[in-house]
Amino acid sequence: MKSVYSSGSRSTSVDSVMTPMIDVVFLLLIFFLTTASFQKLEKQLPAASASQPEAAPNGAAPQPTESEVADFNDIVIKLSTANNVVRYTLQSNAVAGFEELVQRLQTILRIRQDVPVIIDPDNSVPAGEAIRVYDMVRQNGSVSVFLVAR
Secondary structure (H helix, E strand, C coil), X not given: CCCCCCCXXXXXCHXXXXXXXXXXXXXXXXXXXXXXXXXXXXXXXXXCCCCCCCCCCXXXXXXXXXXXXXXXCCEEEEEEEECCEEEEEECCEEECCHHHHHHHHHHHHHHCCCCCEEEEECCCCCHHHHHHHHHHXXXXXXXXXXXXXX
């Protein structure tokens, strides 16, 4: 049986056989580079929140420790209304009022500023209140703030 790449006069060289294959590879490479998207993907909202901490003995909300904040993938602030009163929830824990929300968020952001903050208002929450919380988060030094829109 005679090989195609024998030293005979009718054989073709390896270079001439590989040239079309290399051309095809380069064309595919150019195609995938021009059609690829190099943008960062959006984060899925709302993401999983950290586990709920135990309640403090005096009834006040417990302050998060550094290890708890380090485990946060993101901070979720939910806004809802009941009887025309805005209620705040931070990481699935009810917060007494806006001032307490500010204090707890300041504590978290002092430990870790790069954690994303997600503000999730219900449809019944006034837009002004959602903007107020957004501005407060930005003023306290958060690097990335997201507002959930429906």
